[in-house]
Structure formats: C-alpha cells, structure tokens
Amino acid sequence: MFSNIRAVLFDLDGTLIDSAPDLGAAADKMRTDRGLPSLPLERYRPMAGAGARGMLGEAFSMTPDHPEFAAMREEFFLNYESQMTTRTLVFEGVAELVEKILHRNMVWGVVTNKAARFTDPLTRAIPLFVSAGAVVSGDTTPHAKPHPAPLLEAASRLNIAPDQCIYVGDDERDIVAGLAAGMSTVAATYGYLGVKTNPMEWGAHATIKSPVELLQLLSRT
Known part of the structure; x- marks a missing residue:
C-alpha cells in the first residue's frame, strides 16, 4: 500500500500543530471586547479546522452570508496575527516523526488552506519547519483543498x-485532495475532527x- 514513498506531506493546523488555543483566543477577544462572556477553549477546539468561519460561528453564531461577516473576519485575522505563536504548540510526537522521515532520506512538506499571510510567519517562528522542503498555503495556487x-x-x-x-490530514477535504492528486492518504484522527x-x-x-503511528506505516515503504 505504501510502496516507493519518497515524501510525506502534511496539513498544518490539527495535524502538525495545535493552533486551537490561539485561534480560539482571537475569536474570544472579539467577544470580551463587546462585553460578552468568555467561552472555554473546549467550545472552539472542534471548529479550529474551519478557520475564521468556524471561530466566528462558535463565538457569534455568525455564518459567511451575514452582512458583517467580512468585517468581523478581518478583525479576527488581526487578532490572530498578533498572537499566532502565543499558545500554539507542535503536537507531541511530530518532532520525532519528522526526524525519522529525514533519517530515512525522505523529504517532507506542508500543504495548508491557511493563507500565506499567516502560514509564512507562523512556520518561520517554529524551528520544526526549517527542514520542510515545501510549504504551500491556501492561496499559493488558484485553488485550495479539496482541489488537488x-x-x-508541493x-x-x-x-x-x-x-x-503520502498526504496526512485531519479533515475530509485533505483526503479528497490527496486522492485526487494520486497520493497515498492518511487521516489523522487526533486533530480537529469537528x-x-x-x-x-x-x-x-x-x-x-x-x-508517531505514521512511522509504522512508513516502515512498509
């Protein structure tokens, strides 16, 4: 199943990094700035994979067709930009996984729907990504995932x-994109499954x- 693999590509949020605390905090600040009570991280975490849409939906029950959605989304973006690496951590086991990938003379990269506006400074700030051979954001190509x-x-x-x-992701669109691209696909069930x-x-x-369970699959390559 995983024969002749030379590269592993990953989704970012919910697969390599736990960014839910910073995403949730950005949305929650919008609530408290308006005199609304703070919500616990547990409310935001399942929606972290949906970005601004998920965070604003949880914080304000706001959908993209709301007339104020664009303005609220930009406010959310500005809040998030100011604290992208305050609470975000690399998931346990990811550093070991990347080390093993490189040790096997394989390469790795990132394919995320996160805009380069956020992806680039975030990956520059986290040492793990120094060894990434490619970082592709949601606006790098004309189409984002689930398009291949x-x-x-990457x-x-x-x-x-x-x-x-191999493409590894924690959302169905990751698997759809990977299959459409002709890649082997792995679903990360520890991520933001909604x-x-x-x-x-x-x-x-x-x-x-x-x-680290991916290592067992890579041993078959």
Missing part, C-alpha cells in the same frame, strides 16, 4: 511524483491516532 492543485504544487517543488507522496464527522468514511488509505 496545492498538493501537486510535489512539484519537491521534484517528486505525486504517487511517491462534531459531526467520521474519518473512517473519508476513504483514506489508513488512519492514525497519533503522529
């Missing part, structure tokens, strides 16, 4: 054929409950 274009761009930057790549989703139904080639 960002994944194909494979191109690594100079590796898509069918020699409240109404079953990763076993996404069609991934494999699932993992922790980052």
Whole structure:
C-alpha cells in the first residue's frame, strides 16, 4: 500500500500543530471586547479546522452570508496575527516523526488552506519547519483543498511524483485532495475532527491516532 514513498506531506493546523488555543483566543477577544462572556477553549477546539468561519460561528453564531461577516473576519485575522505563536504548540510526537522521515532520506512538506499571510510567519517562528522542503498555503495556487492543485504544487517543488507522496490530514477535504492528486492518504484522527464527522468514511488509505503511528506505516515503504 505504501510502496516507493519518497515524501510525506502534511496539513498544518490539527495535524502538525495545535493552533486551537490561539485561534480560539482571537475569536474570544472579539467577544470580551463587546462585553460578552468568555467561552472555554473546549467550545472552539472542534471548529479550529474551519478557520475564521468556524471561530466566528462558535463565538457569534455568525455564518459567511451575514452582512458583517467580512468585517468581523478581518478583525479576527488581526487578532490572530498578533498572537499566532502565543499558545500554539507542535503536537507531541511530530518532532520525532519528522526526524525519522529525514533519517530515512525522505523529504517532507506542508500543504495548508491557511493563507500565506499567516502560514509564512507562523512556520518561520517554529524551528520544526526549517527542514520542510515545501510549504504551500491556501492561496499559493488558484485553488485550495479539496482541489488537488496545492498538493501537486508541493510535489512539484519537491521534484517528486505525486504517487511517491503520502498526504496526512485531519479533515475530509485533505483526503479528497490527496486522492485526487494520486497520493497515498492518511487521516489523522487526533486533530480537529469537528462534531459531526467520521474519518473512517473519508476513504483514506489508513488512519492514525497519533503522529508517531505514521512511522509504522512508513516502515512498509
């Protein structure tokens, strides 16, 4: 199943890093600035994978068709930019996983729907990403996931054929994009799965409950 793999590509939020605390804090500040009570992180965490849409939906029950959504989203973005690395941490086991990938003479990279406005400073601030061979953001190509274009761009930057790549993500759109790109796919069930989703139904080639479990799959390559 995982033969002849030369590269591992990852989603970012919920797969490599736990950014929910900073995302939630950015939305929660909008509440407290308006005199509303703070909400616990547990309310925000399941929606972290949905970015501004998820955070504003949880904080204000606001949907993208709301007339004030664009302005509120920019306020959220500004709050988040000011504290992107305050509480964000690399998931336990990720550093070991990346080290093992490199030790096997493989390369790795990131494909996220996060805009470069946030991806670039965030990855520059976290030492883990120094060894990443490619970092592709949601606005790097004309299409974001679940379109395969960002994944194909990452494979191109690594100079590796898509069918020699594994893509790991914690959202169904990650698996859809990976399959469309002709890559092997792995669902990370420790990420931001939301409240109404079953990763076993996404069609991934494999699932993992922790980052280091990927090493067992890589041992088959």
